[in-house]
Amino acid sequence: xxxxxxxxxxxxxxxxxxxxxxxxxxxxxxxxxxxxxxxxxxxxxxxxxxxxxxxxxxxxxxxxxxxxxxxxxxxxxxxxxxxxxxxxxxxxxxxxxxxxxxxxxxxxxxxxxxxxxxxxxxxxxxxxxxxxxxxxxxxxxxxxxxxxxx
Amino acid sequence: xxxxxxxxxxxxxxxxxxxxxxxxxxxxxxxxxxxxxxxxxxxxxxxxxxxxxxxxxxxxxxxxxxxxxxxxxxxxxxxxxxxxxxxxxxxxxxxxxxxxxxxxxxxxxxxxxxxxxxxxxxxxxxxxxxxxxxxxxxxxxxxxxxxxxxxxxxxxxxxxxxxxxxxxxxx
Numbered sequence: 001x002x003x004x005x006x007x008x009x010x011x012x013x014x015x016x017x018x019x020x021x022x023x024x025x026x027x028x029x030x031x032x033x034x035x036x037x038x039x040x041x042x043x044x045x046x047x048x049x050x051x052x053x054x055x056x057x058x059x060x061x062x063x064x065x066x067x068x069x070x071x072x073x074x075x076x077x078x079x080x081x082x083x084x085x086x087x088x089x090x091x092x093x094x095x096x097x098x099x100x101x102x103x104x105x106x107x108x109x110x111x112x113x114x115x116x117x118x119x120x121x122x123x124x125x126x127x128x129x130x131x132x133x134x135x136x137x138x139x140x141x142x143x144x145x146x147x148x149x150x
Numbered sequence: 151x152x153x154x155x156x157x158x159x160x161x162x163x164x165x166x167x168x169x170x171x172x173x174x175x176x177x178x179x180x181x182x183x184x185x186x187x188x189x190x191x192x193x194x195x196x197x198x199x200x201x202x203x204x205x206x207x208x209x210x211x212x213x214x215x216x217x218x219x220x221x222x223x224x225x226x227x228x229x230x231x232x233x234x235x236x237x238x239x240x241x242x243x244x245x246x247x248x249x250x251x252x253x254x255x256x257x258x259x260x261x262x263x264x265x266x267x268x269x270x271x272x273x274x275x276x277x278x279x280x281x282x283x284x285x286x287x288x289x290x291x292x293x294x295x296x297x298x299x300x301x302x303x304x305x306x307x308x309x310x311x312x313x314x315x316x317x318x319x320x321x
Contacts, residue, residue, distance in 0.1 A: 031196055046225050049254045050177050058310035063230075065303050066294035070279065071232030073210050073224050075257070083257045085222070087193050087210060093201070094208040095192070096234040099299045106311050116196050119219050120258030123196060135311035145309060145317060 033114035038124065040078035041137065042104045044068055045085060048077060053147040057106055057137030063146045064105035071096040076109065076124065084115065084124040108133040172249045172263045183251040185221055185260060187213030189240040195220055204241035207282075211237040213247060213260070223247065225261035230294050231279040233262050240267070248273060 044067030047055035054060060068074050073095070075083040087095045089111075095101075110131040116123040172182045191209040194200035204211055211234050212222040226233040237245075246269070249262040264273040283293045290296035308315055 045257060045259060046230075049179075049252060049257060049259065050175070052177075058312065058315070061307075061311035062300075062304060062309045065300050066230040066297070069297055069300050070228070070230040070294065071207075071234045072230065073222065073232065073259070081256055085210075085257070087196070093193060093199070094205070095210045096205070096208055096232055098208070099303070102299065103303055103307075105303075118196060119221065120253065121222055122257070123192065125193075125197070140310050140317070 031116050031118065033116040033125065035112075036115040036124075037110060037112050037130070038076050038078060038084050038115075039110040039131075040076040040082075040084070040108070042086075042101075042107050042109060043075060043077050044072045044105075045075050045083060046072045047146075048075065048083060054139065054143040055146070057139035058135055059139040059143035059146045061106045061135055065102045068102035068105055069097050069099065074101050074105075076111065082122060084122045087123050087125055089126045090128060104129075104132070106135045106137070108136045175250060175261070177250065177252055177261075179254045180250045180252050180261075183249065183260070185213050185215060185247045185249075185251070186244065187215040187221070187247075188244050189237050189242065190214045190220075191241070192220075192222060204238055205234075207234045207238040210234065211241075213245070221251070221258070221260045223249075223262050224259040226276040226279055227263050228277050228279045228293075233276060233279075235279040235282045236262060236265060236274075236276040240265075243267065247276075249276075 041056065043055055044064050046067050047053055047060060047063060053063065073085045075085045077083055092100060109129055111126045111129050113124050113126040174180065189204065189211060191201060191204035192212055193209060195214060201209060210222060212220055214220055223233040223237060226236050245265050245267050247262045247265045249260055252259045252261065262276045264275050266273050280293055284290065287296060294300060307313060309317060
């Protein structure tokens with residue numbers, strides 16, 4: 001054993017413990033979810049809860065694409081107003097700025113997946129999109145194109 | 151003299167407190183808050199499915215607070231942009247985040263306006279998304295109108311998401 005390695009040993013041990021803790025902490029916190037089927041409109045969480053614009057259907061489609069590509073968490077809003085934040089779809093675990101998710105903006109979908117509830121948020125790990133009806137809520141004639149017009 | 155000094159001290163604290171407070175955005179259920187916690191990726195925190203560097207900016211990120219609460223950080227200081235660009239570089243590290251806690255009955259989210267690692271550091275405005283976007287795409291007044299991915303999707307599906315459905319011409 002060299003003098004250098006002896007000198008580094010406490011630091012190396014500290015780093016090893018830190019790394020172990022970093023991986024152990026989420027492992028302790030991980031949850032088992034509930035199997036669910038959710039039907040609703042895909043929408044970004046910013047527009048949906050900010051109240052700054054009309055966040056439904058055709059009027060909101062373009063805005064929802066921008067928010068999804070900007071990395072705002074995307075959710076499914078069901079008929080009861082519940083929001084389910086999507087953390088994955090199938091094997092695709094990119095939940096920020098994912099073009100595949102942005103392409104689904106304002107679509108009415110039915111998905112199967114795992115629901116995890118934590119600290120006031122319903123997180124959804126989507127296994128599959130069982131149905132995609134596309135954009136079916138026609139709101140643009142009444143509300144225009146949100147939020148800035150054309 | 152002591153009374154004046156105390157009054158000045160209180161005034162200084164009030165001014166400092168005002169300077170540190172996040173800007174209200176008038177969102178229903180918003181509350182100004184400074185959160186202190188470790189930057190983690192949501193899927194890792196909730197399910198133990200961890201990615202190197204918290205997903206390198208491609209996963210939703212949040213703060214694991216000392217009391218065990220997990221707060222998803224959903225929005226930055228840039229229009230239409232989340233906070234992954236601002237947080238990803240701090241993956242696994244403790245930070246302070248100044249912003250708005252939105253305790254909507256449907257969802258609780260945090261919108262960050264600025265952040266720092268230690269109290270002795272200056273606050274960093276949470277606007278990194280725009281710099282990252284412009285590094286990839288060039289300067290733009292409104293990043294969203296110049297975004298190639300957004301424009302591709304809108305060109306394919308139309309501004310309403312229904313092929314062939316177009317806005318009426320303006321009178």
